[in-house]
Amino acid sequence: MSDAAANVSCERLVALLLHYLEGGLDAGTHAAIDAHLAHCPGCLEFTSQYKKTPVICRESLRREMPADLRDHLAEFVLGQQRQQQQ
Ligand SMILES: [Zn+2]
Numbered sequence: 001m002s003d004a005a006a007n008v009s010c011e012r013l014v015a016l017l018l019h020y021l022e023g024g025l026d027a028g029t030h031a032a033i034d035a036h037l038a039h040c041p042g043c044l045e046f047t048s049q050y051k052k053t054p055v056i057c058r059e060s061l062r063r064e065m066p067a068d069l070r071d072h073l074a075e076f077v078l079g080q081q082r083q084q085q086q
Contacts, residue, residue, distance in 0.1 A: 007032070008029075008032045008033055008035070008036040010036075010040065010042065013033055013036050013037075013043050014046065016033060017033075017046075017050055020033050021047075021050070021051060
């Protein structure tokens, strides 16, 4: 394990987690987080829960809005905008 790996605290891991999962970190920091996860069960659990969250959100938003509801909503929003412009 490198010094950098040993220096990632749990707090720092949480702060960097989104960037880590999106692959936005430099290789050294990414490797440091990998190393931290290898020896910190708490962060490993947190990371696995964190990864599931967007999946849960996508699943719950997958339903299509019925066409008539969408049309009514569009009419309502356009009507509100017209009223505000007058
Ligand atoms: Zn940790």
